[in-house]
Structures are given as C-alpha cells and as structure tokens.
Amino acid sequence: MDFKPSPERQILFDTLKKYFENEYSLTDRNISAHSDLGYSKKAWEAMRDLGILESLIDPEFDGFGGTALDISTVFEALGRGLVVEPFLEVGILAAKVLSRGNDYQKSLVKKILENDCLPILAHSETDTEYTKSFVETTLSKATDGSYTVSGIKRMVKHAAEATHFLVTCRENGDAFNEEGISIACIPTDRDGIKIDSFATIDGGRVSDLTFTNVNISSEELVGPLGKSYSIVSQAIDTGILAICSEALGIMERIKELTLEYLKTRKQFGVPIGKFQAIQHRMAQLLVEIEQARSSVINATIYFDDEAEREKTISAAKFSIGKIGTLVAEESIQMHGGMGMTWEYDLGHYAKRLVLIDHEFGDEDFHLQKYISL
Amino acid sequence: MDLDFTKEQKNFQIEVRSFLNETLETKVVEKVKNGVPITKEDSERWHKKLNEKGWLAGTWPKQYGGQDWDVVEKFIFEEECGSAGAPRIVPFGVGMLAPVLMKFGSQEQKDYWLPRMLTGEDWWCQGYSEPGSGSDLASLKTSAVREGDFYIVNGQKTWTTFAQHANMIFCLVRTSNEGKPQEGISFILIDMNSPGIEVRPIITLDGSHEVNEIFFSDVKVPAKNLVGEENKGWTYAKYLLTHERTGNANVAVSKRKIQKLKKLADDAKKNEQPLSNDPMFASRLAQIEIDLQNLEITNLRTLAAVEDGEAPGAESSIIKILGSEIEQDIDNLTRKSLGKRAFVNEPDALSSGYNGAEVFPKAAAYASGKYFNHRKKSIYAGSNEIQKNIISKLMLNL
Numbered sequence: 001m002d003f004k005p006s007p008e009r010q011i012l013f014d015t016l017k018k019y020f021e022n023e024y025s026l027t028d029r030n031i032s033a034h035s036d037l038g039y040s041k042k043a044w045e046a047m048r049d050l051g052i053l054e055s056l057i058d059p060e061f062d063g064f065g066g067t068a069l070d071i072s073t074v075f076e077a078l079g080r081g082l083v084v085e086p087f088l089e090v091g092i093l094a095a096k097v098l099s100r101g102n103d104y105q106k107s108l109v110k111k112i113l114e115n116d117c118l119p120i121l122a123h124s125e126t127d128t129e130y131t132k133s134f135v136e137t138t139l140s141k142a143t144d145g146s147y148t149v150s151g152i153k154r155m156v157k158h159a160a161e162a163t164h165f166l167v168t169c170r171e172n173g174d175a176f177n178e179e180g181i182s183i184a185c186i187p188t189d190r191d192g193i194k195i196d197s198f199a200t201i202d203g204g205r206v207s208d209l210t211f212t213n214v215n216i217s218s219e220e221l222v223g224p225l226g227k228s229y230s231i232v233s234q235a236i237d238t239g240i241l242a243i244c245s246e247a248l249g250i251m252e253r254i255k256e257l258t259l260e261y262l263k264t265r266k267q268f269g270v271p272i273g274k275f276q277a278i279q280h281r282m283a284q285l286l287v288e289i290e291q292a293r294s295s296v297i298n299a300t301i302y303f304d305d306e307a308e309r310e311k312t313i314s315a316a317k318f319s320i321g322k323i324g325t326l327v328a329e330e331s332i333q334m335h336g337g338m339g340m341t342w343e344y345d346l347g348h349y350a351k352r353l354v355l356i357d358h359e360f361g362d363e364d365f366h367l368q369k370y371i372s373l
Numbered sequence: 374m375d376l377d378f379t380k381e382q383k384n385f386q387i388e389v390r391s392f393l394n395e396t397l398e399t400k401v402v403e404k405v406k407n408g409v410p411i412t413k414e415d416s417e418r419w420h421k422k423l424n425e426k427g428w429l430a431g432t433w434p435k436q437y438g439g440q441d442w443d444v445v446e447k448f449i450f451e452e453e454c455g456s457a458g459a460p461r462i463v464p465f466g467v468g469m470l471a472p473v474l475m476k477f478g479s480q481e482q483k484d485y486w487l488p489r490m491l492t493g494e495d496w497w498c499q500g501y502s503e504p505g506s507g508s509d510l511a512s513l514k515t516s517a518v519r520e521g522d523f524y525i526v527n528g529q530k531t532w533t534t535f536a537q538h539a540n541m542i543f544c545l546v547r548t549s550n551e552g553k554p555q556e557g558i559s560f561i562l563i564d565m566n567s568p569g570i571e572v573r574p575i576i577t578l579d580g581s582h583e584v585n586e587i588f589f590s591d592v593k594v595p596a597k598n599l600v601g602e603e604n605k606g607w608t609y610a611k612y613l614l615t616h617e618r619t620g621n622a623n624v625a626v627s628k629r630k631i632q633k634l635k636k637l638a639d640d641a642k643k644n645e646q647p648l649s650n651d652p653m654f655a656s657r658l659a660q661i662e663i664d665l666q667n668l669e670i671t672n673l674r675t676l677a678a679v680e681d682g683e684a685p686g687a688e689s690s691i692i693k694i695l696g697s698e699i700e701q702d703i704d705n706l707t708r709k710s711l712g713k714r715a716f717v718n719e720p721d722a723l724s725s726g727y728n729g730a731e732v733f734p735k736a737a738a739y740a741s742g743k744y745f746n747h748r749k750k751s752i753y754a755g756s757n758e759i760q761k762n763i764i765s766k767l768m769l770n771l
Contacts (some may be wrong), residue, residue, distance in 0.1 A: 276762070279771050315667075370663065
C-alpha cells in the first residue's frame, strides 16, 4: 500500500504551490476575478508558461500528463492558489471533448497549448437540472447537408474570450435521453450567437448563450452524430474529479488560515485556540477534511475503471459538497468578524468552496445518483 | 499510489480466511452476527484455537510466542475476523497489558505473565476509571501504600468490563500525592481473588451485564506486582491507551452490518414498497455507506503511513471518532428500519435454549438493545471529546 504521489507529481505540486504563494497575489486575483473579463490574461500567460496545461493533457496531444492522478495533483494546487483562470474549462472540459473529434478538432487541442485557441464547452441548459444527458438545444439538418443549431446554454464560464463553443445539441429524442446527443464545434464569430454575461460571487464571468439558427457544416460536429453523449459525459466526470481536487486544495488552505488565526487572535488574554469550544470545532473540521481527501483518493483510484467510476465520482462529489460547505461556514464562524471581510483571504476561498457544490451536480444530486447506481 | 496488498499480504489474507472458515463455530458466528453477547466459554474456546495456530497474539514478538505481525498483517487479520463474524479477542491481556509488560515490565514479570495470557490461565480486566475519574483519569484516588513486601490497596474502580470473568486486574493506583496528579500514579497487577475485593455488577440501560464496580478494602498486593517504577504509572497508562485506540475503524464489521441492514430494508415495507426504495431511508443509508467507504481509505492511509515508518499519533483519534460514529449510525438506522418491531427486546431469542415465541425478523430481538448498548462507543476508550482534545493538542498544536 502506498498513498504517496510519485516523486514527479510531488515536485509538480510543490512547484505550483510555491509559485502561487509567491507569484499569484490574491489581491490581484480578486481584482481580475471580478473584472469585466473575469480573469487575468497576464496570469494566464504566466501559468501556461509553467506547463500547467501540458500536465492536464495526454502526450498524444503534445501534453505530458492527463491521467486522473495528474489532474488531481494539479487541481489541488490550483485550489490552494484560488486560481480563477480557465484551466478547468479549457484544459479539461474542452480538451477532453476535442480529443475525441476529427483531425482538425484534435489539432485544436495542440493549438490550446500554443495559445492559439480558447474553446469552451457550452452544455448546461437549465439552472437546476444537473443530469448530464439533459439537452434540448436543437440540431436541424438543412437540405444542403449542413445543420443549424438553436437553443440556450446557461452559466457558461469564461465564454467572453472564447474562440469556439462546443455546443451539445440533439436532432431527436427527449431532453434526458442519452441517445441523440451531438456536439457542434462552432467558431464564436458565427452569426446568430448572443452572449449575456454576468458577474459571479466566486470570481470569473458566466454567460447565458443564445444560439439562433446558427449554421454549421457536418464537418463541425465532434464525434458521431447523435452518439456523442459518452464524450461529454466523460469530460464532465473528469471535470468533477478536477473540482473535487480543487476543493481539497481550498480546504487545506482554509485549514492553514484558520489555524494561524486561532493561534494569533487573542481574547480574554489568551489565543482563542485555547478555548475548547473552538478546539473541538477545529478538530471536527480536520476529521472531515481527511474524509474528503479519502473520497477524492477513492475516485482517483477508480477513475479508469468503467464499472466503478461513476459511483466513486458521485461519492466524492457528495462528500466534497457536504464537507466543503461545512468547512466554509465553520471557518468563517471561527474567524469572527474577520471572516466577513473582503480584504481578508478566507472569505474568497470560502465562496469558491461553497459554489463548487453548484457545479456538475450538488450534494443531493450526487447522493441520489449514488443510490441509483 | 498503490492500494494493493503485496503478494505476501494477499497470501496471508487467504490463509486467515480459510482458517476462519474451517475453525469458527457456526453457533458462535450466529451470535456475533446478531449482536448477542457471547459467553466466557465461547471466548475461551476461540482463544484456545487461535493460540494453537499461534494467532492469539499475532502482533507479539516471536520470542514471546507471537508472529511479529506488522500493522498491515494485524489489519488483515482483524478485518477478516470482522467479516467472518469471529468473536473479538478479549483485549485486556494480550492487546493491552502485554505491550506494557514487554516495554516496562521486569524479565520475571514477562516470563510469568505473558505465557499465561496465551494459555488462558489468566483472564485480565482493566482497573482505570473510578467514580470521580472518568475523562479526568489522572485525578484517580484508589491508593496503594507500601508496607514491607506488600502494597495495601483501598478504593474503588468502575466500568470494569468483564470483571465478573476475571481472575486478574491491572490497576492504576495512587502512590503519592506530591506534585502534579499524573506524577503520583503507579501501575500494579492485582489478584481478583485477594481478600478485600468485592465485585458488583453494573447493569447497562439495555439490561446487559458487561461492566462492574470493584471495591478494594485493605487488599494486600505483593510488591513484585508493581510494573516498572513507582509513580511512573501514567506514562505506562498512556502507552497502553495508544494501543487500545488502534484498530477502532471496524470497517469490516460495519460493512457486514450494512449488508444485514440492506437485507432487512429489502424485506420491510413502507408505502407498499420495500423500505430500501424509500427515498429518505435510501438517503440515510447511502450517506453512511459513503462515510464508511471514506473511512476505509482514511484508515488505509494511516496504516500505510505507519508501515512507512511514521509513528501512529493522533491519527488513531481520527479513526476512533469516525469508526464509533459510523457504527452508531448503522445501529441507529437498523433500529429505525424495524419500525414498531423495534420495541421488542428479547436478546435470549438469539441464544440456544430459548423457549419463547419466535422473534421475526430475528434481528429485532436485540436491535434496539444493541443501539442503546453501542452509545458506549463514543464514550469508552477516551470519549470522542477527549479524542478531539488530543487532535487539538497533537495535530493542530492549539
């Protein structure tokens, strides 16, 4: 039995951790995260130079990583840094989808690494429907053999600067049917696309995208017509593993911040960490965080096991959702008024941690899914 | 990262499994699986069989008749026993006193007491808690005063598990009132048949008799029964407690209990459907299953760290909290799943020689009793609040 990361991954993690501590200022991050773009192009460039994207992408596409363990390692580090730049959207979701496409679409994965292309997956349609197969956006065949795409995609993160939208759509079938789902790779300058963008509580911009009779050629479909559910499903499962790992990194950082505060903040003449009421809350958080880590390790181990993947992923997302919210609320409580301020780091970590539960299915959704599997 | 056991460990697992398969008595397994207390004779027969195999004290060094098992082998053995429904090895001698004697006892004490634990000549119990000293153990008052070659012991111990079976007790006693309370405690071995000892049963809320009070009035104890040095007992006691708290994950036992609970829920009806289809029930059950799955990994991570040479520290406190709470959750849901039948309390219905009406489902005979009995799990071996104090001090440095 061995739970230690390989030496290479440990070095990667340590390098990133150090980089975020020294070079990725949370003050600057917060300014760019709540700017019109929602992230910093400068930081994005600098982090790309570190090879973060390569570590998420298979060697087949010029990367040097892409396994479940690589992704988990990198995203835990990204979580510690509270990185808002689009590694999940581009390096995981879009890259996973495009890597299953035709030669041109595969070449876009390499272009991601060359910074020539910023594709974004546009999949989610209703705010409360987390089922991966839920797609109502229509794909209609025209007489000349081309297609049109119509529908609304909601809460698409980092859409503003995208070069391509990867839009799930269907020619037939009910909204929940896994059969019938296609993916269209649409350049964002195509006519008929409207973008309504919003600020977010945890940083980064989200957009509702309206597609009105957007023309595409059959060459622009990713994967087989009507049979691309497994592509988007696997991309999302990988995304879940990534944000669960991100949440772990955030929890570890929150633990550090809170412990530091408990040892320095004095009331009644002693550090507040001397009070048993506080100690037991903090000890409970430590116990829960260890359980959260175990859930992510379990999901990582079984990630390539078709039979076990979905169940362990749902168990992890459930654990992260439940424990993440607890860690966020308890750490704010233990910080007292300080936890309520914009200026102090904690609140920003707490916001991201809570909102991770709203991505790819929340704690209740994944508990139900776990039960059904 | 690698979750697998080594080839040797896997072979050992197979060996344990087949041994249990051949050796365990069906009747005893049924009792264990139904949560019914087993008798002293059941335990003694099981200990004897394990001892013949050399597995009664597998973690002991070979020189004392053990197998030198490491943490993973111990884990494998205990998990296999848990799955199979084997009785738990009564821990007070082989699991608790023995490590203290090996580390702090005299050669004479080791040579005399250790073999007797293996043969079953002695049945040990543990004299720690007192009426006024529970979590604050160091405040204990039972006194031992040296008079020539003897100590004269006066005082009272409580919550003493299986004192009714024991012929020996290891006790923490006060030998000095100087300095801090911890500095006046000694560790001594007392013959339960000595004049002046009285054992009174404490019946727990479920009606069972596991624990006792023990009264000591001018009990004469040979001075050679003192372990280590006088007034150093607290150090030995803490050493013992770290042993007591390992192996509290109980993953295999909890897994077995969940399987049983699932079966109960399949057979029970709610809204004309199997209870297992009820969304509220399914949600409670799934949360426990996920917690247990996470604990399994947490426990393995701790074992891997120990295997790797790290000292087991407050991690055992994490495991103790989680293991006890998850088992309590299962007992709680088992009770709920029985609905009105949970009123029944007929533990004898699970023993041979019961003549009353058949209890159906059988698990109902002692489900509520077990639920109440297992509230002890978050209280004994250092209450879960004490475990959090340990985590705060040793892991969080608060």
